[in-house]
Amino acid sequence: MFTTCIHCTADLGRNEAFEPFPVGSRLAFDGRRGRLWVVCRNCARWNLSPLDERWEAIEAMERRFRDSRLRVSTDNVGLARLREGVDIIRIGEPQRPEMAAWRYGDQFGRRRKRQLLITGAVVGSATAIIGGVMALGASAGSFAGVYANGGLWETLIHGRQNKSIGKVRLPDGALVDVQRRHARMSALEHAGPDAPLQLRFEHVGGTSLLTGDDAMRIAARLMPTVNRFGGSSAKVQGAVQLLEDSGSPMGVLLQAQQRSGRRQGDEVWGARGKRSQIRKLPGTLHSLPIEQRLAIEMAVHEESERRAMEGELQLLEQAWREAEEIAKIADDMFTPAAIESRLEELRRSSR
Structure with missing residues (x-):
């Protein structure tokens, strides 16, 4: 039984409410579609x-939901605390806007x-620092120049661009x-009206051009970083409207791909995560409008789930196995050899 989040590889936790399905403490189900x-x-x-045990x-979840007194519900979606x-x-039969409010909002x-909390804390701290420097006799202009020239302000607000967001299998x-910089600078490529989805994927090893299911799988990993600032309710509804207007998740992806032309002023990041120069580049993921970026994140998740269900869940099984494998690799990277050795001794003694 898989216990790792496909998206962030965090531990999903356990529950004691459902013996057939003890994974997770927040569960969603659609009895009509069997999801x-x-x-x-x-x-x-x-x-x-x-999992085959999902039915x-x-x-069991349907019974517990109906028996629960701590619940709120609309005609189509309900929430219960056991x-x-x-x-x-x-999940009943919600329209897309209602489902999006629950799932993505x-x-x-x-x-x-x-x-917003991080930004507020950073601005407050920076203001206090500037005030202290000015009290020592330095000018605010000279101190602000240090921030601007060194990119420190942008780093504080947007985070370190060379920070690892995880590992991905090619x-x-x-x-x-x-x-982070790789997620921002990756781009959907336009290769013609009948061409499959294409993604120019930036990573530590260089650049890879991915197509079809591989492009969608990697895009699903990148978009949460590109959309790390999230979106307001209005922006989420705007993204939902883009999905509606496109007719399908794949329609959103193809439209974004077709609109990704050459733009002026895209950022180019050096090997150490520092801005090096500005030149023309194909439209990158972070340069797309917020609503479109949010719609793309929704679309890659919905399309990958649809394909997984139609393909007898083989793609989904593969995604779960990869997430758990990468999570184990990440755990092993930070576990000292001496501790690993001691853990193995404890495992053997407990058998």
């Missing part, structure tokens, strides 16, 4: 379960609030590290 998700407490994204678990501390979301809203099996 079951684990909502990650760390990143708030939904992990579609590929038994869904039936006595074991587990939240269950019951929470995660985009949480990101936005978190970044189609050839290679595992590459991805930094």
Whole structure:
């Protein structure tokens, strides 16, 4: 049974409410379509379960939802809190805007609030520092110049661009590290009206041109970083409207691909994450309008789930296995050899 978030590789936790499905403490289910998700407490994204036991678990969740007194619901979506501390979301037949409010509004809203708090703290700290420097006799203009010339202000607000956001497996099996700047500078490529989805993927090892399912899989990993500032309710609804107007998730991706032409003023980041020069580049993910970026993140998740369900869940099984493998690699990177040795001794002694 898989226990790692597909999107951020965090531990999904466990519950004691559902014996057939003990993973996660916030669960969503759609009994009519036979879908079951684990909502990650760390990143708030939904992990579609590929497990064969999902039907038994869904039936148990339906019973517990109906029996629960701590619940709120509309005609199509309901939320219940069980006595074991587990939240269950019951999906009926919502229209896309209502479903988006439940599924995406929470995660985009949480990101936005978190970044607003970080920005407020940074601005407050910077103001205090400037005030202290001025008290020592330095001018605000000279201090602000240090911020501007060194890129310190942008680093404080937007975060370190060379910070790793995780590892991604390429189609050839290679595992590459991805930094924030790589997510920002990757781009959807326009290769003609009948061409498959194409993504110019930047990573520590260089640049890879991905197509089709590989492009969608990697885009799903990149978009949360590109959209790290989330979006307001109005922006989320604007993104939902783009999905509606496009007719399908793939329509959103193809439209974004077609609109990605050459732009003036795109940023180019050096090997150490510093801005080096400005030149013409194909339209990058971070340069797209907010509504379109949010719509792309929604679209890659919905399209990948649709393909996984139609393909007997093989793609989803592969995604879960890869997430757990990468999570283990990340854990091993930070576990000292002496501790690993001691853990192995404890495992053997407990058998």
